[in-house]
């Protein structure tokens with residue numbers, strides 16, 4: 001187990017979590033850590049609801065362009081930031097009068113980014129994590145990684161679900177789920193973010209939401225390969241369904257609820273990334289299926305496909321949490337994607353391995 005926290009609160013606990021004065025800190029100032037696509041989308045969403053946002057970015061030239069031209073030249077450049085959004089590279093300035101923090105740095109860079117800003121985070125400042133993945137080495141989900149840095153008792157929440165940055169920026173209807181063990185915090189963030197184009201559900205099942213969001217990135221790579229290999233709808237539907245079964249199996253082993261995996265952060269996000277055209281992870285899979293090397297694909301993009309690193313973490317996490325015989329038969333898609341990304345088999349060999357596995361009961 002990577003997490004020592006309870007994954008599912010009692011019914012009474014979850015009731016308390018839903019009822020604490022939502023909206024109590026509405027119209028506060030937010031720090032958004034990470035100026036990639038999702039950090040920008042979240043800054044747009046918050047500012048449109050009347051919140052001040054300091055977007056904490058790494059590159060001075062990106063910072064200047066956001067402040068001078070009201071656009072991020074690298075991500076979602078067609079969207080103009082309202083005046084309530086200001087970019088800065090200075091954590092002291094960003095956190096000075098802020099009440100909330102959103103974390104939108106890719107998982108593999110999150111430990112370094114959070115360690116740098118930690119001295120500026122007030123002990124009671126609620127943090128909303130938007131990142132989806134599993135850190136390599138530590139095999140930490142964001143809840144564990146954040147807990148390591150700011151302390152397990154720090155107020156934090158985790159947002160996931162089918163939520164492409166570009167569609168949020170374009171104000172297309174979106175629904176997500178927010179999980180938290182901090183009483184009332186999921187509802188508080190939900191009230192802050194929700195609008196007639198952005199709807200938030202709540203749950204106390206942090207592990208379920210995090211596993212769903214992380215593993216769907218790996219399943220999306222597999223779905224992309226399915227398309228890149230020229231397979232049809234039958235294959236895609238089977239792959240996504242069996243992928244959701246593997247996600248559920250892992251989530252249950254980690255103490256999550258099957259309901260969460262059947263919800264927005266599991267099945268919902270898996271459908272969104274596997275069937276829609278927008279997913280970067282799916283695009284990596286398409287290109288692998290068409291015969292490009294992983295090295296070429298990664299070198300050609302300035303956006304992060306979390307599923308690549310997370311795929312390798314997932315198989316290690318499964319090995320740590322499930323001692324059953326032949327894990328590769330219990331999680332054939334997750335193990336198969338990792339082997340393809342490591343260059344141990346081609347996508348077509350992976351497909352053949354899936355199709356010729358021993359016949360079994362559907363579970």
Ligand SMILES: NC(=O)c1ccc[n+]([C@@H]2O[C@H](COP(=O)([O-])OP(=O)(O)OC[C@H]3O[C@@H](n4cnc5c(N)ncnc54)[C@H](O)[C@@H]3O)[C@@H](O)[C@H]2O)c1
Nearest residue numbers: 035036037038039104105106109131132163164165303304
């Ligand atoms: N883009 C989406 O549609 C979307 C939707 C939901 C969740 N997310 C999640 O949000 C997180 C952020 O993804 P994104 O899409 O905004 O990223 P992105 O791919 O658009 O941009 C990458 C970001 O990572 C930053 N970065 C790169 N190297 C770094 C380093 N060494 N240290 C610190 N920062 C570094 C870049 O400056 C940039 O801000 C991911 O976990 C992703 O899964 C993204």
Ligand SMILES: O=P(O)(O)OC[C@H](O)CO
Nearest residue numbers: 161162163164279280281
């Ligand atoms: O583009 P992707 O594959 O990183 O997916 C982005 C979001 O996670 C979709 O919900």
